[in-house]
Amino acid sequence: MSSNKRVLILAGDGIGPEVMGQVERVMEWLSARRSFSFDVQSGLVGGVSYEAHGTPLTDETLADAVAADAVLFGAVGGPQWDSVAREARPEMGILRLRKEMDLYANLRPALVFDPLVEASTLKDEVVRGLDLMIVRELTGGIYFGEPRGVETLPDGTRRGFDTEVYSAPEIERVSRVAFELARRRDNRVHSVEKANVMESGKFWRDEVTALHAADYTDVALEHMYADNCAMQLVRRPKQFDVIVTSNLFGDLLSDCAAMLTGSLGIPSDEGGNRKALYEPVHGSAPDIVGQNLANPLAALLSFTMMLRYSFGAADDADLIEAAVQDVLAGGLRTADIMQDGMTAASTDAMGDAVLGALDARAA
């Protein structure tokens, strides 16, 4: 791995800076011991950017993100910005980054670590050993479709509307990512839509079927309706290897899959593309902000995805993941993943423990 990786950190709002602080400690640990270092730059995104500049993402910060080798993102949003106009809402910061960086394939793994089996609300045998990957289309669909708006009809009735729209190339490129990933995993893809109700869902199914027939007949493909998929995820999640789905269904299903692993504080994701952005699946968690309670592991595991996928540093990613496993096996838990009778570790204590486990492994 060559030296000086340019990383832009956008910690954002709420617990974003709290969890990112722990990631930065691990980055420093790595830099001190490896042949490369991170050239870290920080910027504002979301509500903090809105407060400073009147917009959740400035053109300058966007340019910095595009110029960086990878972006580490925390979380955006919070109730204090609920009444802000839609275009200026904190959430528009991450949506614009995804769109402008063309991060069309969002990889959201759900991996159950053995020591955390008990943290899931589901039975041990349902989740133990779970390893699935949701490939969420991230730059299209109803999140970006036109027309959208609120209008008043001639009879005075007001209505709001958004549009689900997918072109063939949009479906094809995200499906290719899913098929290619499956080939490196268990070689199975579930394509998820609502072809029974939606025109765009039927079109999605037809396009995936055609791509499969043309280039990926070696991969097992199944189609599933999104409502059934939500049900199957809690019923028998281990039937899944790779799930490919639209932006909106991927948002819902990845929160559902996150809870199989115990908490939103565990799964991590990346915009799997040339230009990548890595973010934990969770949000700004306004209910626990400022209390040193947030679980930093999702952000930390997003960082390991950055090492693995953007920087080819699989050894370092493995090392950090092993350190996380050590800490969990040792019984340390933040509040979101602890059971009755345990004492909650703080965000800082979890960071300390990971650094301690890294020291022990490096010794």
Ligand SMILES: NC(=O)c1ccc[n+]([C@@H]2O[C@H](COP(=O)([O-])OP(=O)(O)OC[C@H]3O[C@@H](n4cnc5c(N)ncnc54)[C@H](O)[C@@H]3O)[C@@H](O)[C@H]2O)c1
């Ligand atoms: N990518 C993002 O930036 C992102 C993602 C989801 C939600 N949001 C935004 O975050 C705000 C709050 O949304 P929400 O409450 O629906 O979702 P959320 O993910 O912020 O929180 C949902 C629940 O999970 C808990 N939780 C989340 N992350 C945790 C962590 N690391 N450690 C421990 N517990 C954790 C929270 O305390 C809360 O009880 C909204 O403004 C929303 O738009 C942002």
Ligand SMILES: CC(C)[C@H](C(=O)O)[C@@H](O)C(=O)O
């Ligand atoms: C904050 C919001 C825009 C975002 C989404 O809906 O994509 C979040 O829920 C996520 O899952 O990353």
Ligand SMILES: [Mg+2]
């Ligand atoms: Mg979400």
